[in-house]
Amino acid sequence: MTHQTDVTIEELIENFEFLGDWEQRFTYLLDLGKKLPPMPPEDCNEQTRVHGCQATVYLKERVINNGDTRIEFDATADAFLVNGLIAILRIIYNAKTPQQILDTDIQGILKQLDLEEHLSPTRRNGLHSMVKRIQSLAAAHQ
Amino acid sequence: MNPTATHPAAQFDIQRVRADFPILNELVHGKPLIYLDNAATSQKPNPVIKALDEYYRRYNSNIHRGVHALAERATEAYESSRRKIARYLNAPNQHEIIFTRGTTESINLVASSYATSVLKPGDEVLITWLEHHSNIVPWQIACEKTGAVLKVVPINERGEVEPDQFEAMLSERTKIVAFAHISNALGTINPVREFTEMAHRAGAVVIIDGAQAAPHMRVDVQAIGCDFYALSGHKMFGPTGIGVLWGRTSLLDKMPPYQGGGDMIQSVTFEKTVYNDLPYKFEAGTPHIAGGIGLGAAVDYLDALDAEGIMAHEHDLTRYATEQLSQIEGLRLIGTAANKVSVLSFTLEGIHPYDMAPVLDHEGVAVRTGHHCAQPVMDRYQIPATVRASIAFYNTRQDIDALVAALAKVQRMFSGL
Numbered sequence: 124m125t126h127q128t129d130v131t132i133e134e135l136i137e138n139f140e141f142l143g144d145w146e147q148r149f150t151y152l153l154d155l156g157k158k159l160p161p162m163p164p165e166d167c168n169e170q171t172r173v174h175g176c177q178a179t180v181y182l183k184e185r186v187i188n189n190g191d192t193r194i195e196f197d198a199t200a201d202a203f204l205v206n207g208l209i210a211i212l213r214i215i216y217n218a219k220t221p222q223q224i225l226d227t228d229i230q231g232i233l234k235q236l237d238l239e240e241h242l243s244p245t246r247r248n249g250l251h252s253m254v255k256r257i258q259s260l261a262a263a264h265q
Numbered sequence: 266m267n268p269t270a271t272h273p274a275a276q277f278d279i280q281r282v283r284a285d286f287p288i289l290n291e292l293v294h295g296k297p298l299i300y301l302d303n304a305a306t307s308q309k310p311n312p313v314i315k316a317l318d319e320y321y322r323r324y325n326s327n328i329h330r331g332v333h334a335l336a337e338r339a340t341e342a343y344e345s346s347r348r349k350i351a352r353y354l355n356a357p358n359q360h361e362i363i364f365t366r367g368t369t370e371s372i373n374l375v376a377s378s379y380a381t382s383v384l385k386p387g388d389e390v391l392i393t394w395l396e397h398h399s400n401i402v403p404w405q406i407a408c409e410k411t412g413a414v415l416k417v418v419p420i421n422e423r424g425e426v427e428p429d430q431f432e433a434m435l436s437e438r439t440k441i442v443a444f445a446h447i448s449n450a451l452g453t454i455n456p457v458r459e460f461t462e463m464a465h466r467a468g469a470v471v472i473i474d475g476a477q478a479a480p481h482m483r484v485d486v487q488a489i490g491c492d493f494y495a496l497s498g499h500k501m502f503g504p505t506g507i508g509v510l511w512g513r514t515s516l517l518d519k520m521p522p523y524q525g526g527g528d529m530i531q532s533v534t535f536e537k538t539v540y541n542d543l544p545y546k547f548e549a550g551t552p553h554i555a556g557g558i559g560l561g562a563a564v565d566y567l568d569a570l571d572a573e574g575i576m577a578h579e580h581d582l583t584r585y586a587t588e589q590l591s592q593i594e595g596l597r598l599i600g601t602a603a604n605k606v607s608v609l610s611f612t613l614e615g616i617h618p619y620d621m622a623p624v625l626d627h628e629g630v631a632v633r634t635g636h637h638c639a640q641p642v643m644d645r646y647q648i649p650a651t652v653r654a655s656i657a658f659y660n661t662r663q664d665i666d667a668l669v670a671a672l673a674k675v676q677r678m679f680s681g682l
Contacts, residue, residue: 145294145627150678153620157682177635178619179649201649202617203682246619 130155132214136235149204156206159213162199175252178202180209182253184260192264193218196257208250211236216257224261229254277574283659285310285566296629299667304449304608304655305633306499307480309563313503316562320555328554329528329545343554346561347544353564354494355485356511360543363517364557367508368476369399371495372443374510374547375472376403378520379493380441383470386412389438391469393431394420394645395448395455398638400474404443413440420645424451424600428459435467442469446478450639450653451600452583452608454478461490470516476500480657481579481606483572486511498556503563507556510547517543524549575658579607582656586665593672599651610637610651613675615682618650621675625652628671 130138142148166183173180182198195217198209215232216224233250242250283289286308291298300308320342326335328343351359365371380390380403390404394417408415416439418431426444435442442464447454457473464471472493475484479496486494493516498507512520522529522540526549531539540546586609590596595614613621618634625632633653636643643649654668 146678149623153679153682177650178617202619203679204617204620204623 130214132232135211135214136232139236139238152207152211153203154207155210156203156208159199159206159210160197162197166197167199173198173252173256175255176200176205176249177246178205178249180205180249180253182209182256184257184264186264187218191220193220194224194261194264196260198253204246205249208238209253211238212250212253212257221261221265225258225265277571277578277658279578279659279661282570283661285312286659287311287314289659293629293631294627296627299628299630299664299671301654301656301660301664301668302631302633303480303657303660304477304500304637304653306505307502307657308659309504310502310566312566313559313562317504317555317559320558325555327551339554339558342558342561343552346557346564349561349564349568350509351511353483353568354509354511355487357487358514361511361514361517363510363512363544363547364552365495365508365510365547366506366553367497367499368474368495369497369508371493371508371510372399372472372474373403374523375493375495375512376407378523378547379470379516380404380407380413381410382521384408384411384413384440387438388413388440389416389436390414391416391418391434391439391442391464393418393426393444393455394641395424395426395445395451395453396443396639396641397445397449397474397476398640400443400445401641404441414438417641418444420453420642423602424448424453424605424642425602426453426455426460428456428463431460432463435463435469437468439464439467439469441472442467443472443474445474445476446484447481447606447608448600448639448642449477449608450637450642450651451602451610452477452605452655453600453602454604454606456604457489457491465490477607482576492516498560498563501560501563502566503560504553504556507553507560509560514543517547520547522546522549526550528552570658576606578658579656582660582662582665583607583609585662586654586656586668589665589669590672593669593676595676596672599646599648607656609654609656611654612648612651613672616675616679618652620679621652621672624675624678625668625671628667628674630668630671632668 167181171181171183173182178200180200185195187193200206288308324335324338326339328340347362348359351362418426418434446457461471471491473491475494475496479501492513494511496509499505529541529549531541583606597612599610622634635650
């Protein structure tokens, strides 16, 4: 399983800016979701389930101790678009220390990506539920 | 089933009706609005909008206790709505029309006031697998409080409650039977009269969730023979936040109040309160006056339309949509009852309903995706969600064509994934 994402958050913001219309952005988002590494079925259980999303979402952290503690996230959903959102969250959060995760201005980044405009309020809630789960996992490993 | 065949709906003047609904001229994402989310809420015709506007602009006032001209006018308008609704539902008495916030509150009223005062441990409440959460959860709460048992009649693969299965689950233990007139998730029309007769033979009291029926057909509570009937104003072209519970006087009289407050009392001392007569016993506090008046305007509007023409038009549209959608590869219709109307619930192979929603939305097509507050129905078909297109009489075959075209776009966009 690869834990590396080949796109940085800056590149992601740039790519979204470059893609003018809604349809192109949507397709790009789906594409990001498609590249998401699969999550082992045994990791998809009630404990890793993220409620509050309309789609079925599982999210699990992996702690890497290499001098300092860094956290990586694996997640999967049964909807392509949600997988796209997961891919973005992975780009934003992966391999950060718990403190860095908690310090990340997630709302600011999402605003820069101009994603909010393309998400319905219920989907925004789903995205928010995933962010909250990531933040609480980070807090638990502080 | 031939979509090109002539049908009585051809006589229904759809363009004239559409002109009554200003919102149908809106653009969404730069495209004409194709509103197919009517089972969630219906749009409002000009007379309803005007009634709300006029109430607030010209005679806003509290009702029942004022002694001035505006209060009298508001009271008269509100009570005249009650009379209109009683007549529209063919209720024997206007005091049997209780204004509520909607179907959910109407059912909760019966579950809280009636059910908890009559149910005993071991008694049974019977519902069906088709029910909306608002016709499940209030009964679960009532059963928890009283020790009664909730029983559920299953549905078949087409999404129908089979009468013999329904009857088989009735017994002398059954005290309350609650079921939808029309399923919100599947569009199945239940044989309400037959079910009511069966339940009555078992000695049970019958409450019908009419939220999805009132917008599509003339409801006659005496012809159905039920004991309670619940509906929502906003689904039948009236305002949000107002609904109705109709109940038999003999039952309503015996029921304790649901909420306490102003307007529901005759006299209050710290020692004893004497409750008001029907319907006010169940209408504590200042009600949604504008909503009640607006619902009266909606009933007037529906009354003036050709009810048979509407039904024929909606059945034709449902048939047409079923045929058109069935031709889409990978599309699975959920709910194929022989007797159904207005709801087309479906999945597309390999594409989650939530993935379809934004594409449909950007094509101007308003539908609902999700479990439609009927999770047991989704579980029955082992699906997480469906896309639901739901029709009202102002919809056209062009609306269905637009939905089909938008779904073709969905399939194109997801074909590479």
